[in-house]
Amino acid sequence: MATARDIAHPSGDRAVSYSIDNSPVATFHSPLSGRNSFMDNVILSKAAQKQLKPFNTEDIKILLLENVNQTGKDILTRQGYQVEALKTSLPEAQLIEKIRDVHVIGIRSKTKLTDKVLREAKNLLVVGCFCIGTNQVDLDYAAKHGIAVFNSPFANSRSVAELVIAEIITLARQLGDRSNEMHRGTWNKVSAKCWEIRGKTLGIVGYGHIGSQLSVLAEAMGMSVVYYDILTLMAIGSAKQVPTLDQLLEEADFVSLHVPETPETKAMISNKQFEQMKTGSYLINASRGTVVDIPALIKAMRANKIAGAALDVYPNEPAANGDYFNANLNTWGEDLRGLNNIILTPHIGGSTEEAQRAIGVEVAEALVRYINQGITFGSVNLPEITLRSLTLDEANHARIIYIHRNVPGVLRKVNEILAEHNVDKQITDSKGGIAYLMADISGIKTEDIKDIHDRLDSLTSRILTRVLY
Numbered sequence: 001m002a003t004a005r006d007i008a009h010p011s012g013d014r015a016v017s018y019s020i021d022n023s024p025v026a027t028f029h030s031p032l033s034g035r036n037s038f039m040d041n042v043i044l045s046k047a048a049q050k051q052l053k054p055f056n057t058e059d060i061k062i063l064l065l066e067n068v069n070q071t072g073k074d075i076l077t078r079q080g081y082q083v084e085a086l087k088t089s090l091p092e093a094q095l096i097e098k099i100r101d102v103h104v105i106g107i108r109s110k111t112k113l114t115d116k117v118l119r120e121a122k123n124l125l126v127v128g129c130f131c132i133g134t135n136q137v138d139l140d141y142a143a144k145h146g147i148a149v150f151n152s153p154f155a156n157s158r159s160v161a162e163l164v165i166a167e168i169i170t171l172a173r174q175l176g177d178r179s180n181e182m183h184r185g186t187w188n189k190v191s192a193k194c195w196e197i198r199g200k201t202l203g204i205v206g207y208g209h210i211g212s213q214l215s216v217l218a219e220a221m222g223m224s225v226v227y228y229d230i231l232t233l234m235a236i237g238s239a240k241q242v243p244t245l246d247q248l249l250e251e252a253d254f255v256s257l258h259v260p261e262t263p264e265t266k267a268m269i270s271n272k273q274f275e276q277m278k279t280g281s282y283l284i285n286a287s288r289g290t291v292v293d294i295p296a297l298i299k300a301m302r303a304n305k306i307a308g309a310a311l312d313v314y315p316n317e318p319a320a321n322g323d324y325f326n327a328n329l330n331t332w333g334e335d336l337r338g339l340n341n342i343i344l345t346p347h348i349g350g351s352t353e354e355a356q357r358a359i360g361v362e363v364a365e366a367l368v369r370y371i372n373q374g375i376t377f378g379s380v381n382l383p384e385i386t387l388r389s390l391t392l393d394e395a396n397h398a399r400i401i402y403i404h405r406n407v408p409g410v411l412r413k414v415n416e417i418l419a420e421h422n423v424d425k426q427i428t429d430s431k432g433g434i435a436y437l438m439a440d441i442s443g444i445k446t447e448d449i450k451d452i453h454d455r456l457d458s459l460t461s462r463i464l465t466r467v468l469y
């Protein structure tokens with residue numbers, strides 16, 4: 001039955017209108033993938049790989065926001081998809097208007113995909129976060145509605161770690177202030193309260209991809225490293241894990257934050273924590289803006305408790321470049337700008353050519369694998385499923401994808417439907433209340449495909465049914 005999610009297939013005998021999620025029909029297309037990636041080689045048995053699509057590729061509509069790198073745009077465009085790319089994020093009303101129409105959306109950190117926005121996204125199959133953080137997406141709502149979310153978990157980690165190293169030296173030597181003075185024509189040659197970083201202690205909060213990279217770089221520059229994490233993690237080099245945040249704050253000359261945005265990390269550094277820090281110590285935040293209580297930081301710096309700070313992230317960040325970093329955005333904006341020895345950067349920790357190119361490739365390839373093959377490897381909100389690709393030798397095969405609520409008895413019902421056919425291979429996994437089943441069926445006729453699709457789709461456990469062939 002044709003619905004608002006339908007896509008018309010103008011060509012071929014089997015051209016019929018069906019939505020992407022429920023389309024068992026249409027012309028077979030076999031465009032070659034743009035790149036030979038690791039995943040192509042490992043999972044898709046490249047040699048005789050058959051591209052599975054139940055739709056004309058040019059019908060897939062993709063909206064890319066926030067200036068996604070050209071590498072990502074190229075991969076998606078080469079697939080034949082319709083790609084619209086904007087340099088900025090969009091205000092909520094415009095986002096809702098646009099998202100109704102697309103099957104795929106690519107975003108970075110600014111676009112908030114809340115339940116309110118996702119509710120309107122009736123055609124949406126998948127979200128690509130062209131960044132590390134996924135806190136801007138309601139992952140739970142997306143999973144419950146069969147929308148897969150992918151990100152790039154570590155392609156910009158090194159860029160962030162390098163920025164933090166630069167900031168440690170810049171703060172220790174008050175370089176920002178000296179440079180600003182010179183720009184105003186003032187020569188101010190001082191050494192008071194300017195330090196080497198050699199022998200100083202760096203406290204890293206969150207010892208994941210970025211924190212551990214930073215640890216290596218800091219030790220190479222002669223710093224001692226202590227770290228605090230909710231997990232017990234293997235120390236790299238001579239770094240030492242401490243059992244509490246309190247202990248880290250008491251020991252560190254520089255505190256650098258590398259935790260995700262969660263309810264537990266909200267205002268993790270506030271008045272009490274600034275009091276615990278050493279007098280004359282420094283704070284760096286390149287994680288998320290909600291992690292530091294900024295009015296408390298302003299107070300601690302005015303009291304000379306904290307000798308300097310570097311902030312790359314803020315509770316409210318503008319959707320586009322321009323003169324937006326003012327009191328309208330964050331009430332304390334002016335107070336922050338008036339402090340000495342504070343480095344303020346516009347969320348550029350991961351903004352290097354290397355990182356953005358790598359992220360573009362990684363996320364775009366994940367989107368293509370998901371759209372064309374149903375593979376969820378790397379998804380942050382659905383069970384991670386891969387299944388060996390169908391090959392060109394395997395004619396009359398179809399791939400069934402059934403995303404469903406993880407309730408007792410579903411597999412029996414699904415297999416009653418599939419049992420009338422030859423199931424070549426099948427895999428299923430669950431995450432929370434959501435399960436993902438993928439099965440390849442051989443010797444199939446077009447009318448069987450539609451029948452399987454419609455019967456699966458009528459089960460009460462169904463979230464999303466896709467049939468690819």
Ligand SMILES: NC(=O)c1ccc[n+]([C@@H]2O[C@H](COP(=O)([O-])OP(=O)(O)OC[C@H]3O[C@@H](n4cnc5c(N)ncnc54)[C@H](O)[C@@H]3O)[C@@H](O)[C@H]2O)c1
Pocket residue numbers: 132133153154156157160205206207208209210211228229230231258259260261262264265286287288312313347348349350351
């Ligand atoms: N400024 C930027 O441009 C930029 C770029 C990349 C990432 N980020 C931010 O940096 C964060 C960290 O990135 P990552 O790749 O290192 O993440 P990661 O997931 O690899 O590491 C995060 C670490 O924090 C730990 N953690 C979680 N909650 C904690 C808590 N309450 N207390 C202590 N430790 C806790 C985790 O156990 C994990 O080891 C990201 O979530 C993202 O928000 C910012």
Ligand SMILES: O=C(O)CC[C@@H](O)C(=O)O
Pocket residue numbers: 108109110130131132133134156350
């Ligand atoms: O590029 C961005 O907008 C986000 C960068 C960073 O915060 C991330 O989460 O990877």
